[in-house]
Amino acid sequence: MKHVRVNSDRLWESLMEMGKIGATEKGGVCRLALTDLDRVSRDLLTEWCEAEGCSREVDAMGNLFFRRPGKSNSEKAVGFGSHLDTQPTGGKFDGAYGVLAGLEVIRTLNDHGIETELPVELVVWTNEEGSRFPPAMIGSAVFAGAFDLAYGHSRSDLSGKTMGEELERIGYRGDAVPEDHEYAAFFEAHIEQGPILESIEKPIGVVTGVQGVNWYDVVVVGAETHAGPTPMDQRKDALRTSSMILRDLYRIAENSGFDARLTIGEHRIFPGSRNTVPSRVEFSIDMRHPDLQEFDRIDEEIQTAVLSFNDSTDLEVTVERIWRSPPIQFNSECISRVRNAARTCNFAFNEMVSGAGHDSVYISSVAPTSMIFIPCDDGVSHNELENTSPEFAGAGANVLLHSVLASTGNYAWPNLLTFSVSEMRSLTYCALLAKKTSSRWSLPKARCS
Ligand SMILES: [Zn+2]
Known part of the structure; x- marks a missing residue:
């Protein structure tokens, strides 16, 4: 189980495919919340997830829940995801990366025929950016009960169209309720949107909170x-x-x-x-x-x-x-799963606090939550030039995969601080073996932690 790895090339291809929806001339993406382009991106993701055998539910704010059943389906699921809407002059990775890294996790579980104990759910939160309908993160805020549904539906764009009307128009106003989607743990992978990981040459950020x-x-x-x-x-x-x-x-x-x-x-x-x-x-x-x-x-x-x-x-x-x-502190157990996943995949990591807001801020009030960052070129985001690499994208998805597996009850991670000598030996061995058998995730810039 610990040697299972995602397919970074497939993840990158999906990112590029998704990036065509609303593509701008300068290589960015303009896919504002609840526009026709948002609908097309939701339809494409639905097609991909259904091809992997996932069922779909949509709630009244248009949040999407793609479920892959486990052995114990009456238990809380392990959730992961992010958003598909972008800034008017946004990039291909802000949001879409967390969603498609989640899809890659599901594809990898299927490739290896892994049945998880707990079910897993890939979630897409509506209107994270808030650039068409302010404020930001409305979908996750309503889900978490920070805003009520009527407030969410009444938010309007500059032309006076409301979120409720636009959800109806694009066919994404559903009837799922938050009570049906409680999470044992929730993880969001995201590009860092800042320069720290790149400057210290580490491929993974273990996100401990949001300032x-x-x-x-x-x-x-x-x-x-x-x-x-x-x-x-x-x-x-x-x-x-x-x-x-x-x-x-x-x-x-x-x-x-x-x-x-x-x-x-x-x-x-x-x-x-x-x-x-x-x-x-x-x-x-x-x-x-x-x-x-x-x-x-x-x-x-x-x-x-x-x-x-x-x-x-x-x-x-x-x-x-x-x-x-006020500052958000993520769940310490979720943080340590991300940390251990990075260690086991042999990726150097940096513990850090997010400078930007994310859906996970709201989700952390209703479920144990943490985040995984990967570097982006020059720390640039909310910009058409936003970029990362297939290697970093794959690294983050591998950390997401193993954070999820550690949460579904498929295996328990030993706490590295209390590792015995033999465990340490086998861990080092695993890392070396994996390096030898796959160059895809041994990053040129990565240092062993
Ligand atoms: Zn984002």
Whole structure:
């Protein structure tokens, strides 16, 4: 069982085939949620999954569940999957990779005639990107109960068409309910969408969680005066004060370690005249951190730092936190299955936190969940140039396969920390044997962990 490997070439061919649906001239994909192209991609996946003997259910949000039965079909299934919708100028891999890596897992189980103890399900979540129907990740959010169905159906695009109407139109408004799809474990494979794995030359990211995000609006109010006659010490210059606030904010981020992120992405100056002292400045803060305690500490430090300018200046400064999404910690058992799967396949890996949001954020609230990352070229994603390699795609799918097998009860992974000498010997042997018999998954850039 531990020597079973996916077919990386077949996976790559499926990725290229799926990438033709909505293909753009620059090599990317535009396949917005619930468009005709989304329907075509769902139809193609259905054809592929039915050819593998899977049954299909569709829920009221158009989430798709392809089931491969196991021996104990009344038990919870092991789920895996991602999304098929893309950004308007998206790539072939964001989302589609996790879905087709899941299909490759099912094909591999069939190739080897493996009957799993628990059933397995490949899931496609609707509208992960949120670019046609904001907000993002609506399908998985409704499934997990974070949004109700009426809210999901009422989300509309710029032309006023709602998700409910569009699901009906493309024939993907089904009647499955979340209660019929409870998972013993859930795994999502995804391209990293950042540069870390590539820069450290490791093919696998063991994703331990998703960082938290806080959004703030800051307003600094001073007074408009003439740029010429007003002496510097008699001004209420909103930009000058906001510059000092920004300096303090960047300092907070710099002093908060590698994992802290702080971005001022919007900054507006009023009245915006070169010979008038600015009376008002508005700016945004996007702050992120993966650790809840640090996340909350930095939150407090930011608000205190901003508000302190009410005392140190005679300007009026306000800060409002308009959104708080705390850090998500994935299930430790699922994380260790991914880690052990990477070790057994002899892939070097990096434990990391996702910088971007994913369907797994919502799924982790209703099922033990974790994610598997593979590198993408230059860390580029949400871009038509998004790319990875057949080797990395295959590596991630192999880790997914063995994470799934470890969860279906087909074999129990020994915890590597408690390996006996003989187990370690056989593990090393397995890795060497596999390297010798297949070059497909011994990656040029991979280092043994
Ligand atoms: Zn994605």
